[in-house]
Amino acid sequence: MPNFKGIFQGKQKFVTVKAGQVPEEPADGLWTKCRQCAGILYKKELTSNLGVCGDCGFHFRLSARERIAITLDEDSFVEYDEDLLTTDPLGFPGYDTKIEAAKQATGLNEAIITGQGRIDGYPALLGFMDFSFIGASMGSVVGEKVTRLFERAARQKLPVVIFCASGGARMQEGMFSLMQMAKTSAAYGKLSEARVLYISVLTNPTTAGVFASFGSLGDIIIAEPGALIGFTGQRVIEETIRQKLPPGFQTAEFALEHGLIDMIVDRRNIRKTLGSLLSLHGGRREEAG
Amino acid sequence: MTSFSLEFEKPLVELEKRIEDLKEFSLKKGIDLSDEISILEKKADELRKEIFENLTPWQRILIARHPKRPTTLEYIDMIFDEFIELHGDREFGDDGAIVGGIADLGGRAVTVIGTQKGRDTKENIARNFGMPHPEGYRKALRLMKQAEKFRRPIVSFVDVVGAYPGVEAEERGQGIAIARNLVEMARLSTSIVVVITGEGGSGGALAIGVGDKLIMLENAYFSVISPEGCAAILWKDGSRSQEAAEMLKLTAPDLKAQGIIDELLPEPQGAAHKDRMAMARLIRDAVIKALDELSGIPVRRLVERRYARLRRIGKYVVSEMPATEAPMVAAGNEDMHVAPDVADVEGGSDET
Numbered sequence A: 001m002p003n004f005k006g007i008f009q010g011k012q013k014f015v016t017v018k019a020g021q022v023p024e025e026p027a028d029g030l031w032t033k034c035r036q037c038a039g040i041l042y043k044k045e046l047t048s049n050l051g052v053c054g055d056c057g058f059h060f061r062l063s064a065r066e067r068i069a070i071t072l073d074e075d076s077f078v079e080y081d082e083d084l085l086t087t088d089p090l091g092f093p094g095y096d097t098k099i100e101a102a103k104q105a106t107g108l109n110e111a112i113i114t115g116q117g118r119i120d121g122y123p124a125l126l127g128f129m130d131f132s133f134i135g136a137s138m139g140s141v142v143g144e145k146v147t148r149l150f151e152r153a154a155r156q157k158l159p160v161v162i163f164c165a166s167g168g169a170r171m172q173e174g175m176f177s178l179m180q181m182a183k184t185s186a187a188y189g190k191l192s193e194a195r196v197l198y199i200s201v202l203t204n205p206t207t208a209g210v211f212a213s214f215g216s217l218g219d220i221i222i223a224e225p226g227a228l229i230g231f232t233g234q235r236v237i238e239e240t241i242r243q244k245l246p247p248g249f250q251t252a253e254f255a256l257e258h259g260l261i262d263m264i265v266d267r268r269n270i271r272k273t274l275g276s277l278l279s280l281h282g283g284r285r286e287e288a289g
Numbered sequence B: 001m002t003s004f005s006l007e008f009e010k011p012l013v014e015l016e017k018r019i020e021d022l023k024e025f026s027l028k029k030g031i032d033l034s035d036e037i038s039i040l041e042k043k044a045d046e047l048r049k050e051i052f053e054n055l056t057p058w059q060r061i062l063i064a065r066h067p068k069r070p071t072t073l074e075y076i077d078m079i080f081d082e083f084i085e086l087h088g089d090r091e092f093g094d095d096g097a098i099v100g101g102i103a104d105l106g107g108r109a110v111t112v113i114g115t116q117k118g119r120d121t122k123e124n125i126a127r128n129f130g131m132p133h134p135e136g137y138r139k140a141l142r143l144m145k146q147a148e149k150f151r152r153p154i155v156s157f158v159d160v161v162g163a164y165p166g167v168e169a170e171e172r173g174q175g176i177a178i179a180r181n182l183v184e185m186a187r188l189s190t191s192i193v194v195v196i197t198g199e200g201g202s203g204g205a206l207a208i209g210v211g212d213k214l215i216m217l218e219n220a221y222f223s224v225i226s227p228e229g230c231a232a233i234l235w236k237d238g239s240r241s242q243e244a245a246e247m248l249k250l251t252a253p254d255l256k257a258q259g260i261i262d263e264l265l266p267e268p269q270g271a272a273h274k275d276r277m278a279m280a281r282l283i284r285d286a287v288i289k290a291l292d293e294l295s296g297i298p299v300r301r302l303v304e305r306r307y308a309r310l311r312r313i314g315k316y317v318v319s320e321m322p323a324t325e326a327p328m329v330a331a332g333n334e335d336m337h338v339a340p341d342v343a344d345v346e347g348g349s350d351e352t
Helices: A004-008 A043-049 A064-071 A095-106 A141-155 A169-192 A234-241 A252-259 A267-280 B008-029 B034-053 B057-064 B074-077 B122-124 B134-149 B169-170 B174-187 B202-204 B227-235 B238-246 B252-258 B276-297 B298-312
Strands: A031-033 A039-040 A078-080 A083-084 A112-118 A120-128 A160-166 A198-207 A220-223 B083-084 B098-105 B108-115 B154-160 B192-201 B213-217 B220-223 B263-266 B316-318
Touching: A031 A169, A039 A043, A064 A112, A064 A120, A064 A160, A064 A267, A064 B227, A078 A141, A083 A141, A095 B227, A112 A141, A120 A141, A120 A267, A141 A160, A141 A169, A141 B316, A169 A198, A169 B174, A169 B202, A169 B220, A169 B252, A169 B298, A198 A267, A220 A252, A234 B169, A234 B298, B008 B034, B008 B057, B057 B074, B057 B192, B057 B227, B057 B238, B074 B098, B074 B108, B074 B276, B098 B134, B098 B276, B108 B263, B108 B276, B122 B202, B134 B174, B154 B202, B174 B202, B192 B202, B192 B276, B192 B298, B213 B252, B213 B276, B227 B238, B252 B263, B263 B276
Parallel strands: A120 A160, A160 A198, A198 A220, B108 B154, B154 B192, B192 B213, B192 B220, B213 B263
Antiparallel strands: A031 A039, A078 A112, A083 B316, A112 A120, B083 B098, B098 B108
């Protein structure tokens, strides 16, 4: 167990992967427990299963880099705008430290990675949100990166796919954060006017400010099985209506039943589904590698 | 007359009551107390000035939530020369928490939308305490599209604690309705003036709050999260809302400095509810002035301006990176018209 010690001594908290590789075996032991069926899973198998429980189909949360690795063609990803860094515009107590800690823990600069890559040979502009970076909340940098992605896509006439995950707007940046909802939505409007395809893939959880902006604006909205999807947090709803929420409330399945999304796609089929959709929208397959 | 007064106003209210009593006494008994009264009135003026010129963010929030603060329909009644209310989203129902219609503003036809709180318990139940469901946002959008069709400018009044947090609201796509309004308001081919009159509660306020000109009353607030919610997240203690209110920088002066709003509208002394007619006149003048300015701009240019206005909001820095590590290697970014490529250039709004 070579990596075991590193984790428990707090030296290593993340696993880096290169595009095109499946995520490496999680470093904290050989076995893990499924959060849904409580079954004992052999990690190597879970990894080769793209983080999906082989028994019950539960989708484990993935980091942005893991998502890139399992979704895109090998070595096809070029990152954009990674030089945009977060500031503390309100002088919000503790925000600096929080950002630093999130950077250390995730190895990321912010809660989204954007760039260009290929899915099953089809080129697209892409966004991958990472929930472990302050709940993938949207502050100025996330909003700016998404806006630039949409603007670039409108100019280049390349489709956009964003894997969303977020707890909402980042309160530490105050109104600058809230306005990113309007900014990204306006940029989507430009993309839409340019008749360029946008597919949003909602992963667990996609809520609040991100759901109420680019998360729910996809021409096609896909969700991962079981993902929490909604606007208002469940605790707030319970406190308001003073009732227990029905089981399955705000899940991907609930959203599908109520006509809020187009489909639920198992992570193991997402490349194929996205490839087909890109192809049906005039995508031209490029040489892999 | 009994009236609802806020804790920080108490000394002033007591003083005002003493003046009233003295006046009454003097009238009844026929004793001239005008010297005493004028001294007390002077004192009251000073006290009022002192209180209202040094309001904390939390005190402003209390004023914004004041039960006597004029509601959207009351403002509409005072501001416009005629108003015909229209109802329904044509899909699901008619949401009482959002009102809208066509109005006459000094000979100019405009579409008016706004969030609507109730005056008393009965009205508040009918209005769902001013918290819209998705059909409310869709009704607002329907009326805005109608305004675009008939080339009417839009005036939107924002005073909402937030979009309704309920099961049915989620089932009917609260997030989707808000997102749709954000997209459409950003590109509607007609001018939009937004007046934030009281509470600007997060996404539920933003959903009717995108426009060419944002006017905000002095004691209104606009925030990404309620101070109570913020305090609950930070300290698991909703009672520390006052501190959270300071940190969130949510007052009109803060937002003017941040470039989020365009104009701060001063309130009459003692806040809007103390002299609602005066407040309404100020809003009317500001809206007419804004519409006059905007009407001179060709529609295409107007929409571009509105996009640019949103586009520059946000604060970030661009890190200094060696060219070899810079990620700008993909084709097509040569025409990046918004990319600040100088190190440490601050992105976003720097307007004065």
